[in-house]
Structure formats: C-alpha cells, structure tokens
C-alpha cells in the first residue's frame with residue numbers, strides 16, 4: 330500500500346535531521362525557475378491551502394484497488410516543462426498514470442518509491458520502459474535497484490519545487506518519508522508522504538523485511554513529532570480518510586499514543602496474515618519491479 334509512511338533506518342540517519350544542505354550531485358536534478366497559473370487542488374479537501382500551493386503544485390491522489398495502494402502525482406505547473414513525479418506507482422495502474430500525465434501536459438521525470446513494497450509490484454520499472462527519460466528512485470538503505478539512491482537529507486527537485494528525504498525506519502529496511510519543501514516558493518501546508526509506516530490512526534506492520542517496532546516508534550516520537558513544530562506538516566495518506574497530520578496522529582493514533590513497551594506488544598500481537606503477494610512482490614521490487622530490462626513486469630509475466 331502507499332500511504333504517508335515512515336521507514337526503517339539507522340540511528341545515525343535519524344540523527345541527520347534536519348536535512349543537510351544540498352550537495353552538487355543533487356543540484357543536477359533541479360530545473361530553471363518559472364511560474365504559471367493556479368491549479369485547484371480538488372483532492373486536498375480537509376485542510377486549507379495557500380496561494381503558493383495552488384499556483385505551483387499540482388497534486389493528485391490515485392488509488393489501486395487490489396492492493397489498496399495510493400499513488401501520488403506531483404508536478405510543478407509553474408515551470409514551463411511542468412516536471413512531474415509519481416510516488417509509489419503500481420505496475421497495474423501504470424497506463425492510467427501515464428494517461429493522466431499526458432492529459433495534464435506534464436513531463437514525468439521521476440518514479441519514486443517510499444520503500445520495497447510487499448503487497449504490490451512497483452510501477453517504477455515499467456514507467457521507465459514506457460516513458461523516456463524517467464528515472465527510478467528509492468533509498469540507498471533499501472538495497473534495491475534504481476537509477477537514483479537517496480538518503481536522509483537529500484532533496485529531489487522537480488522544477489522549482491522539491492521533496493526532502495527523511496529516514497523513517499520501522500516498517501521495512503530503507504523506508505523513507507518524502508516531505509514537500511520549505512521556503513517562500515514552496516507549497517504550504519507542507520505534505521509528508523510516509524509510505525506504510527505512519528498511517529492515519531495506524532502504522533505499518535513490523536514483522537518482516539527487517540521491520541522493527543522500536544525503530545518505528547522512534548521514527549514517530551523522536552523524529553516526526555518535530556515536523557509539526559516546523560510548519561504543521563500534514564500527512565496525506567490512504568485508508569478511509571484522505572488527510573491527517575503528524576500532530577493529530579501523535580494525539581489520537583491508537584497505537585502510537587501508547588508507551589513504547591505497549592506499542593511493541595500491540596505490534597507483536599497484530600496476527601496479520603502475510604500479504605498475498607509478498608513472495609512475488611519483494612523480489613520484484615528489489616529490481617524496480619522488472620526481472621530484466623524488458624517492458625514486461627513480473628506480474629505480467631507470471632500470469
């Protein structure tokens with residue numbers, strides 16, 4: 330599933346927050362600055378938006394029903410190229426995503442994963458075969474194949490806008506959260522795409538792929554808690570509701586409002602069945618969803 334989530338990483342990575350400054354290798358991802366007209370954010374209905382957000386950032390929340398995955402499309406429509414990125418695309422819905430990108434006149438430049446998913450096959454590899462120039466992105470700590478390996482503190486530019494990378498370990502090894510940029514020209518309110526770690530009134534399971542309840546708990550309580558102090562970063566995510574905030578989850582999340590020992594006990598006793606696709610999805614997602622560089626995804630070839 331794709332939601333706004335937190336992922337698992339080392340303590341040193343967590344300590345790297347706030348993000349370090351942009352290194353030259355990341356500056357190569359930026360685009361020249363430009364602005365354009367307002368685009369309404371019809372899917373962001375639970376909190377107010379500023380003029381910055383509505384004039385520059387195009388945002389769409391997309392859904393894949395079989396795995397209940399949310400994919401997010403973001404674009405800088407203030408830039409002449411309208412550069413766009415997809416966060417957590419699913420192989421089954423790649424054609425839908427490409428159609429939308431075309432309809433909106435966007436130029437897709439990145440296909441990004443929050444982590445190595447266990448419940449669906451990523452669409453990043455397939456997007457690369459179908460859309461020239463698209464680069465796949467995943468965290469270095471995930472030990473997965475991709476064009477770009479990011480880590481805490483990195484910035485991913487699309488036009489004048491950017492996402493900050495924050496290490497949020499706990500659900501899987503290498504989980505990261507992507508947070509929209511901070512600054513006078515960046516959209517407000519800021520948004521965090523947490524994948525599966527922090528969910529609205531829930532959190533990702535921690536019983537496989539190097540999951541750790543201890544790390545997940547500290548991702549939220551030692552790190553994400555501070556995000557609200559910055560600007561009130563809302564968490565955009567899936568399942569029943571569209572939007573929450575880090576602060577709201579810290580106050581009301583039935584798992585994460587408990588002490589760490591109680592949280593660990595809750596997580597140890599979830600008794601969830603393994604995701605149906607885990608044996609296919611994890612190996613596939615370690616190689617961008619494609620067994621090789623052909624245009625067929627693992628899901629397509631295994632049917």
Ligand SMILES: N[C@@H](CCC(=O)N[C@@H](CSS)C(=O)NCC(=O)O)C(=O)O
Nearest residue numbers: 330447448525532533534601603604605
């Ligand atoms: N029904 C799904 C798997 C459901 C599941 O285990 N979800 C994961 C995220 S995908 S690995 C999870 O962390 N759930 C947390 C929870 O509290 O349910 C399937 O079979 O695909």
